[in-house]
Amino acid sequence: MRRRHFVTGLAGVTAGLGLGAVPQAATAVGASARQRLGRTAQGWQQAAVPPGAEAARLLKAAAAGPDCAWAVGEQARNGSAPGRPLAVHWDGAAWSHTDLTHLGFAGAVVEVAGTSPEAAWAIGGDTGDGSGHLLRWDGATWQDADFPGRGDAGTSLSAVTVADDGRAWAAGVHDGRARLLHWDGRVWRWLPPLPEGTAALWNVHLAPDGSVWVSRDAIARWDHRSWTVLPVPAGIRLTVTGLLPVAPDDAWAVGAAFGPGGPPGKPPSVVLARWNGTEWLSDREALPFTVGALHSIVGDARGRPALISGWDFWDGTRTHYLRRSGDGWTGERGPLAEGLTPMMTDLATVPGTDTVWAVGTTTRYSTQPPAQLRIERYG
Template structure:
């Protein structure tokens, strides 16, 4: 069963969060709170959202998601391009996808996206410098194949996490051919994110069944699978992770808790792996979600995108200061605040992008949304 939802964090109930090695301190008055600025992402048809964002530099970025969703009806894929001065829509009329789930790119000729089809199978898209084109891969069109997330290295190699034959797997492009790698040795696993730390070291995150619900899942591929111990929680899914090394991994997500009416918000989950065990870290707020994490130019975890249900006056981030995470707020605007799905570093700069939607509700008039910080 797929446990991903249109708004990943807007479910669940409260549960306890333990102290960790890098506690969060609230710092609402910090001048950095003014650093994040809304950047118009015009032209999306409500309800719309950007699920993931990737940058090749200050002059080139991609963002993907979905638009035109109304209630239970499926929408259609949405893609935007940053040219250094503005976001513009990319024409997807030649494609038939209900949404695009992830995007990764390092230059104008090395960008990839995955999504959900209107029919069977799962599509793989490649950027040709002008638009997105569907490309072939082993298993294309098979009804049990799902491509969930994608990462690309500067060497042009591509890593995709998904599933085939009922098992979670990696699909790898070495520059000449695609190959499905060995199944992840975890039963009933869902993968939501793939992160490339080095050409031979790939990390994935998601969740795994624990009998009565699901626990957080993080694993590493370096020619063989190493599955870290499950991150304990009450229906906990890990939306994103950042690895600075085998003994320094940060994982973010949402704990849905037990029971509660549909739409009840969960609680944010922040965990650190020190090479021996996971430690839960306070997120600085107790109701909401953490959806994305990005490293800086030195490879250290730097920013986390989140959603604070209890204070929706502005968008919410966590920023790392040494060994401490600090709550930082986005630009002032209309309430409720935007819901952020992702954050990413802008290579060659000290800046970052974030992306999501203009409100937490996946219904009209919600539209696609981005923010940027220059330093």
């Protein structure tokens, strides 16, 4: 089965569709118009973002509490020309840029995870030499951290997750094999590789039982002794962009399936599948929309599925969220984005609250001007 990978559900969906780019005149919105955008009936509102370069996108977000959150991505990218890494921080009152110039690499920060103001990690990728950066938050900015194999050919990092006690796991490749890099609070060390050859990993998540799940070309669970490799959901040219493990026999996967091909501009279909311990079962038939893509899924305080961010092909002027309701999903629209086509690629719940951050870009074509950062907030 051939799959098309796109960076956190953003680049591949938009570039792969072949849809015509939105003219700049149609996508530009003045500051006064942005300020007028208010809450929707469901409680979503647009958050103010710090000004920055065009061709900007936020890829991932994490929150440690009401007064501390992070979002990371890339700015000033133009087609194949690499952009500049980007990180913004929420201090309880406003989002502001975090200086990354001292890191000295071009590309993007592709992942962030943190549970306290002093325990956060991020992953950066240098498009110049292909090297990976493991970044640690020191309470004010991001600093490069050393790890085994740093700078070596055949070693790369792509995702990271952090436990409440400060332990962390980064997904990547070492010695040409997909595996996890584990932080025990003192040192990083590589864990045994997946038994599935050189399968690439993209997402890494902690389950309520403490197991660590990874996904992209393979879906697997590490129980701190051995790997269990799961089948992937069925679909033609399917990409899993988000994963929510609940228990060994209960997990949710979201993404998009592009089908067997077709004319330029053909949109994908959404993917929502649930693992029952034996197989993946599709849960998309009763969704409010099925043409487009789903990007991120987060759980409630008990780890049960709660909210999904998505892109509705037929309603591109708002983000389309899906909220778990009973045994089904109900749709919620984000705030109206006048003249824009927002795409929110990640969700971050704020511990101890009902607040959720959603991050992304103002237009599906995030690698070209005039795309700007976009952040939406529930609660």
